[in-house]
Amino acid sequence: MVIKLTVNGKEHTLDVKPYHTLLRVIREQLGLTGTKKGCGNGECGACTIIMNGQPVRSCLVLGVEADGAEILTIEGLGTGATLDPVQQAFIDEAAVQCGFCTPGFIMATKALLDRQEHPDDEAIVQAMSGHLCRCTGYEAIMRAVKKAAQLRGLNH
Amino acid sequence: MNRVFDYVACRSLAQAVDLLNQPGAIPFAGGTDILVAIREGKLRPKLLVDLKAIPELSDIRWADGMLRIGACTNINTLQTNNDIACHFPVLATAGLRFACYELRNRATIGGNIANAAPCAQTAPPLVVLDALVEVLSRAGRRLVPIQEFITGVSSTVLNPGELITALLLPAQPDDSSGIAVRAARVDGMDLASVHLAVQIRHLLDDANREVRFCFGSVTALPARYPDLEEVLSRTFLTRELIQTVSKAVAARIAPRKSSLRASPFYKKAIVGVLLAEALAKLLDNPALACSEEEPRW
Secondary structure, rough: OOOEEEEEOOEEEOOOOOOOOOOHHHHHHHHOOOOOOOOOOOOOOEEEEEEEEEEEEHHHHHHHHOOOOOEEEHHHOOOOOOOOOOHHHHHHHHOOOOOHHHHHHHHHHHHHHHHHOOHHHHHHHHHOOOOOOOOOOOOOHHHHHHHHHHHHHHHH | OOHHHHHHHHOOOOHHHHHHHHOOOEOOOOOOOHHHHHHHHOOOOOOEEEEOOOHHOEHHHHHHHEEEOOOOOEEHHHHHOOOHHHHHHHHHHHHOOOHHHHHOOOOOHHHHHOOOOOOOOOOHHHOOOOOEEEEEEEEEEEEEHHHHHHOOEEOOOOOOEEEEEEEEEEEEOOEEEEEEEEOOHHHHOOOOEEEEEEEEEEEOOOOOOOOEEEOOOOOOEEEEOHHHHHHHHOOOOOHHHHHHHHHHHHHHHOOOOOOOOOOHHHHHHHHHHHHHHHHHHHHHOHHHHHOOOOOOO
């Protein structure tokens, strides 16, 4: 099935199988491998992207459902020269170890801060619930989300 | 995805009904249950009939004294929609601890009911609200009371060729309120171990108050006890009365032996505690949740 979608600001026309997930289309047909497959069931968060302004689990969205959609993946944040404040915050707070969960956490953080500029601890925890990290123990990630809110505030 | 199927994005209800009468065609909305079931080999559809682009199915509006919630309304919308949040907080709060934010952007109320898992968090609120399920087929529309709609674990009265189009909630008196609470292993993304919805009509009017409560995730079907609801209704609510009813619920409820996420023993122990807590919250009186007895552990 032929679909048209915009990914990180660029338009694509793709022929996709109806039973392929958006995750697979992004990774294998567009070569954007920053988005990860962790569990394939929507439970780990590693596949999180932003679709039409909302964070979703791309492993539970079919490619065909993204016809006409605007997609933002981790590759769409920042530029080659500068990092998005969320990315910078994760580095500043050493919230990245193996990095596998990181794109998902960063997309979720961006989506959270887009809807709530200064989330409190409870709001952060609930927004990040459903994102699993095996390495960091989450504390550094909490600090990174708060730092990201701060850095974004500085840019206004 | 290790299974092969076709897909159509429907534009109208007529088209959807037509397609659903093909063998192997199933209604498809958020996909958060269906795609997992396909991956696990539990479901092998030939055609996914995507309902999300059909305008009537995402509509939320008052009609004939009922709030009509389109079946494709996602779970986050249950909290952000003003009519639901203000007039049916028992349903809005059931969406607070429901999977995670990303999944709530996709999961739908129609899908939650059609899937009919015992842990379906929109089921107990719909029960205490006396909701109706609107079903569409070639023969037309029919309304099914929610308690008749769900017939067992993952089992409903929906036939092949049919789809849920809306959930209809009767308007509640102005002085009503409700809350959904749950016990789960984590205060975040987890299915409920025990889930409870409480709706109170005429909250502060002892003579006319009506209390309704319904448990999910304990028995195969949402569990209601109309006679115990009656004990709590139209009377001055004391801690002792609530404790009596809590103990009666705990004695009567029969958790499935195959209880998931918590043992039958735990579920029986916690139902009464949750009920007292929910009532205390709604009546804004924390003392109502206290037990006279020493804890048993």
